[in-house]
Amino acid sequence: MPTDSLERARATLAGAARVTALTGSGISAESGVPTFRGAGGLWRTHRAEDLATPEAFTRDPRMVWEWYAWRQEVVALAEPNAGHAALAALERRLEPGAFTLVTQNVDGLHQRAGNTEPLELHGTLWRVRCTECGEERALIEPVTESLPPRCALCDGIERPGVVWFGEELPEEVFEMAVEACRRSDVVVVVGTSGVVYPAAALVEIARAAGATVIDVNPEARGPDSERRIALAGPAGTILPALVR
Ligand code: BJW
Ligand code: ZN
Numbered sequence: 001m002p003t004d005s006l007e008r009a010r011a012t013l014a015g016a017a018r019v020t021a022l023t024g025s026g027i028s029a030e031s032g033v034p035t036f037r038g039a040g041g042l043w044r045t046h047r048a049e050d051l052a053t054p055e056a057f058t059r060d061p062r063m064v065w066e067w068y069a070w071r072q073e074v075v076a077l078a079e080p081n082a083g084h085a086a087l088a089a090l091e092r093r094l095e096p097g098a099f100t101l102v103t104q105n106v107d108g109l110h111q112r113a114g115n116t117e118p119l120e121l122h123g124t125l126w127r128v129r130c131t132e133c134g135e136e137r138a139l140i141e142p143v144t145e146s147l148p149p150r151c152a153l154c155d156g157i158e159r160p161g162v163v164w165f166g167e168e169l170p171e172e173v174f175e176m177a178v179e180a181c182r183r184s185d186v187v188v189v190v191g192t193s194g195v196v197y198p199a200a201a202l203v204e205i206a207r208a209a210g211a212t213v214i215d216v217n218p219e220a221r222g223p224d225s226e227r228r229i230a231l232a233g234p235a236g237t238i239l240p241a242l243v244r
Contacts, residue, residue, distance in 0.1 A: 009214045009229045009242055016185035016212075019094060020177075021087050022202055023103045023110070026191020026217060030236040031078040033071075033107055037193055043067050053165045061157055065147040068160045072125050072142035075107045083190065083216075083235030084113035086243040091115050093243070100180035104192060104199050106162050119177050121169050121199050123162040132156025169198065181206035188242070190216045190235050216242070 013019065025035040034040035036048045043051065046067070050056060057064045087110065091099045101118040103110055106125045110118045128143075129136045130151035137158075143149050149158045163169055181187060187206040194200045207213055212227045216238045220230040231238045 005224055005229055005231060006238075006241060008224075009231055010244075012212050012229065013090075013186055013188070013214065013242060017095075018098050018180075018184045019090065019186050019188065020100045020102060020180045020184040020206065020211075021090070021188040021190060022177075022181075022192065022199070023087070023101070023105060023190045024192025024194075024199075025105060027083050027087075027235045028078070028081075028105060028107055028109055029191065030081040030083065030234060031109060033074055033078055033109070035191075037195075043070065049165070052162070054167065057159060057164070061148040061159075065143070065149070065160075068125065068162075069143050069147060071107075072139070075109070075125060076142055078107075078109065080109045080113035081236045083239040084109050084115075086239035087190075088114035090243045100177070100184070102177040102180065102199075102202065104196065106160075119173050119180075121163070121173060121177060123160075123170070125160065125162065127161030128158040129161050130154060130156045131159050136161065174198065177202055178205055181211065182209045184209075184211050186214060187211045188214045188216060188239075190239065192217075214242070 029035055041048050051064055051067050087101060101110055101115045103118045103120055104122050106122055108124060108126055126139045127136055128139060128149060133151060133154045133156055135151055135153050151158055181202045182205060184206060189203055203213060215230045216235050218232060218234055220232040222230050224230055
């Protein structure tokens with residue numbers, strides 16, 4: 001990464017009144033949480049993307065739950081990394097309400113790092129919902145009961161409180177994310193392949209509204225332009241340097 005890109009990004013961020021960060025699984029990679037599409041995106045012999053569907057759950061709820069229970073264990077043992085910490089520092093540095101954190105991640109590491117209310121586009125590993133009566137409950141630790149877990153009210157099968165392919169994102173959460181992107185001077189995009197919609201459209205919305213997009217990703221490719229700065233490298237190194 002050219003140092004002048006980092007300097008330009010730092011100056012742009014420092015001059016911004018409103019900032020949004022949009023994160024994906026890459027920001028948690030350095031905490032030991034696997035991404036979806038890179039190395040480690042396989043669980044047993046299954047592609048993560050094939051498990052994150054309502055069809056997979058209907059076919060074999062127990063198997064899909066074993067994957068989620070394993071991921072809960074991985075995340076419970078993980079710690080937020082320097083990239084998460086830098087975004088928490090950025091929130092503290094800006095005026096109240098001037099920073100919005102939008103995440104596709106379900107791991108809860110942003111909250112543990114100190115961000116107050118990330119907009120969780122794809123839900124969370126730490127809530128479950130009954131597929132029969134809709135009752136929800138929060139989890140404070142990984143599920144340990146026999147899988148799939150069952151509803152205390154009606155004995156229906158519970159499902160993870162996440163958004164699978166073909167399902168709608170939580171409407172209000174997505175609208176708040178769109179609004180934040182429209183109003184932001186700078187959008188920092190961290191650790192996402194940008195292939196999953198509608199989350200990926202947020203970057204297009206921000207750009208169309210005139211924001212500068214700073215891309216933090218080992219795979220980030222130039223060229224830089226007036227409204228786009230690519231910072232190629234791991235979030236745990238780049239974000240602290242950007243926010244410092
Ligand atoms: C690092 C790093 C380091 C590594 N530092 N970086 C328009 C066009 C085509 C298709 C669609 C469309 N609109 C909707 C669709 C369908 C579909 C979709 O987008 N499909 C595409 C894949 C083709 N979208 C949906 O179905 C969505 N719903 C919807 O649109 O509803 C309306 C509708 C309904 C019915 C029909 C049509 C429309 C829902 C999407 C839900 C996605 N859910 C998942 C699972 C969540 C639960 C769980 O976690 O189990 O969300 S899938 C998975 O992908 C997960 C992630 O949040 C999401 C994004 O992945 P992410 O985070 O980008 O990870 P990777 O692995 O792809 O990338 C990691 C990146 O990190 C890489 O770039 C690395 O380089 C980088 N990296 N180390 C920084 N150290
Ligand atoms: Zn129930």
